[in-house]
Amino acid sequence: MITWLWSHVNALLTTLARLVRTPVATLLNVGVLGIALALPAGLYVGLANIQGYARSLAANPQLSVFLALDAGDADVAGTETRLRGHPGVASVRYVPRDEALTQIKSRTGLADVVDSLKENPLPDAFVVQPRDATPQVLEQLRDELRGWPGVAHVQLDAVWARRLEAGLKLARLAVWLLATLFAFALVAVTFNTIRLQILTRREEIEVAKLIGATDPFIRRPLLYFGAVQGLAGGLTAWAIVAISLYWLNGGLADLSQLYGTRLELQQLSARDGLSLLLFSAVLGWFGAWLSVNQHLARLDLR
Amino acid sequence: MISFSKVWKRYPGGLEALRNVTFTIAAGEMVFITGHSGAGKSTVLKLTAAIERPSGGSIIVNGQNVGALRPGAVPYLRRNFGLIFQDHKLLFDRNAFENVMLPLQVNGFERREAARRVRAALDKVGLLAKEKAFPITLSGGEQQRLAIARAIVHRPAILLADEPTGNLDAGYAADIGELFRSFNQVGVTVVIATHDEALAARLQPRVVALKAGVIVT
Structure with missing residues (x-):
């Protein structure tokens, strides 16, 4: 048991020593793997961000009913009663035009602009929470409300979010397709590195076999090599994504300050990151395994 | 036998x-x-x-x-067996010590015990002073003795x-x-x-x- 453990520790140390001994080749290989993995991982993070945003909107669909600018108190009261009596409406919140203006002043940082206005350009509005959130019902309700007297405009915030989400589903499929392709690339790159390793270490492998090395003894460092290289590639990809997001967030902070909101891209979650590492290590191991099986069998003793 | x-x-x-x-x-x-x-x-x-x-x-x-x-x-x-080949089959990217170490790694010896045995084997063939030397720097006779040290280090x-x-x-x-x-x-x-x-x-x-x-x- 101890011997077995030792042989694994030895194989791992040998592997690390080999990686360190050829720093340029190692860096280039790991770089290639890192970039190959960073592309799907980055897209995945981007999608996850958009998706989270879209979902928070879509989960809570609302209709905004804007009255005409010249609507009087009677129109407001009449519309409110009709809305409350409507069977498709769950709840109604009245947003008077003055309140809307104060909100804009306090939330958006456009106080100067608002103060310079001679009169309030905003209409009175109702925020309507529908009972049924399916897109067809929502659109039907919108069309109905639009026809009421005194109503100038009805906006459905959720529909575009839902459409976005449907689009995102497609994009997510594309990410997986891309990930599969790059996974194949990772396996191919590892396959080739291990092939080169076997060719350059041909003598060593031959001698080891002649003095009684078992096949697992010879395979082990090569398989570790593939796994460690894959893992390093995964780490590089994670770092690339993290640093890019950090930079993007820096830019976004400036941008969102201009718009008075706070936009921030979420980093790859720890769970997703660890999955990425596991995925890349396993793929590296697999590439090495394929290569070892292909090339060791052909290595005949002389 | x-x-x-x-x-x-x-x-x-x-x-x-x-x-x-x-x-x-x-x-x-x-x-x-x-x-x-x-x-x-x-x-x-x-x-x-x-x-x-x-x-x-x-x-x-x-x-x-x-x-x-x-x-x-x-x-x-x-x-x-301890195998000694006509063409030595020494590994030229490893020094004398590491060459002799190989059979012990293959046999799964613990490191310190292995190092002790490697030195004993090198001493036996008179190459203890050259344990850091790479095979390419050794003469034909020394290379042969190194190959012998590698063959006997695991006491076959x-x-x-x-x-x-x-x-x-x-x-x-x-x-x-x-x-x-x-x-x-x-x-x-x-x-x-x-x-x-x-x-x-x-x-x-x-x-x-x-x-x-x-x-x-």
């Missing part, structure tokens, strides 16, 4: 390297396999270490039928050497001969394939002489 019975070895293309070869080597013996090049000396060693398989007959080493061994068992058979019961004095001058060859004698004196079975008559005269071993794949003595 090693017994060949009616062994044939035919290579693809029809060359018959061994024809009906039968002999036995007892534990602790020193035996020379002699003959001209092409007589089948190396083939005997390769068959013994399961590097090649016989076309007919049986080879028994330590009670195991080498020809019928499954591939997974071959490495364990080979650990009984049987030493198989293929032309160990092949391209050495007489002085070096005599040193190497003395090394083999000292291993044999502590009970190691030594089998040497050679056509070096001076070495045979010095060590006075039992001789199995081959001529065109047939035993002649």
Whole structure:
């Protein structure tokens, strides 16, 4: 048991020593793997961000009913009663035009602009929470409300979010397709590195076999090599994504300050990151395994 | 310990390297396999270490039928041997110490114990002072001694050497001969394939002489 453990520790140390001994080749290989993995991982993070945003909107669909600018108190009261009596409406919140203006002043940082206005350009509005959130019902309700007297405009915030989400589903499929392709690339790159390793270490492998090395003894460092290289590639990809997001967030902070909101891209979650590492290590191991099986069998003793 | 019975070895293309070869080597013996090049000396060693398989007959080493061994068992058979090759087969990207370390790594020795044994083996062949030297910087005789150190470091019961004095001058060859004698004196079975008559005269071993794949003595 101890011997077995030792042989694994030895194989791992040998592997690390080999990686360190050829720093340029190692860096280039790991770089290639890192970039190959960073592309799907980055897209995945981007999608996850958009998706989270879209979902928070879509989960809570609302209709905004804007009255005409010249609507009087009677129109407001009449519309409110009709809305409350409507069977498709769950709840109604009245947003008077003055309140809307104060909100804009306090939330958006456009106080100067608002103060310079001679009169309030905003209409009175109702925020309507529908009972049924399916897109067809929502659109039907919108069309109905639009026809009421005194109503100038009805906006459905959720529909575009839902459409976005449907689009995102497609994009997510594309990410997986891309990930599969790059996974194949990772396996191919590892396959080739291990092939080169076997060719350059041909003598060593031959001698080891002649003095009684078992096949697992010879395979082990090569398989570790593939796994460690894959893992390093995964780490590089994670770092690339993290640093890019950090930079993007820096830019976004400036941008969102201009718009008075706070936009921030979420980093790859720890769970997703660890999955990425596991995925890349396993793929590296697999590439090495394929290569070892292909090339060791052909290595005949002389 | 090693017994060949009616062994044939035919290579693809029809060359018959061994024809009906039968002999036995007892534990602790020193035996020379002699003959001209092409007589089948190396083939005997390769068959013994399961590097090649016989076309007919049986080879028994330590009670195991080498020809019928499954591939997974071959490495364990080979650990009984110390193999010394005509072309040394040293690894040129490792220093002397690391070259001798290899069999112990293969056998799964603990590091400190392994290092101790490596130094003992290097000391035995007189290369302790050169443990950091790379093989390329060693003379032909030193390379051969390094190869011997690697063959004996895991204390095998049987030493198989293929032309160990092949391209050495007489002085070096005599040193190497003395090394083999000292291993044999502590009970190691030594089998040497050679056509070096001076070495045979010095060590006075039992001789199995081959001529065109047939035993002649």
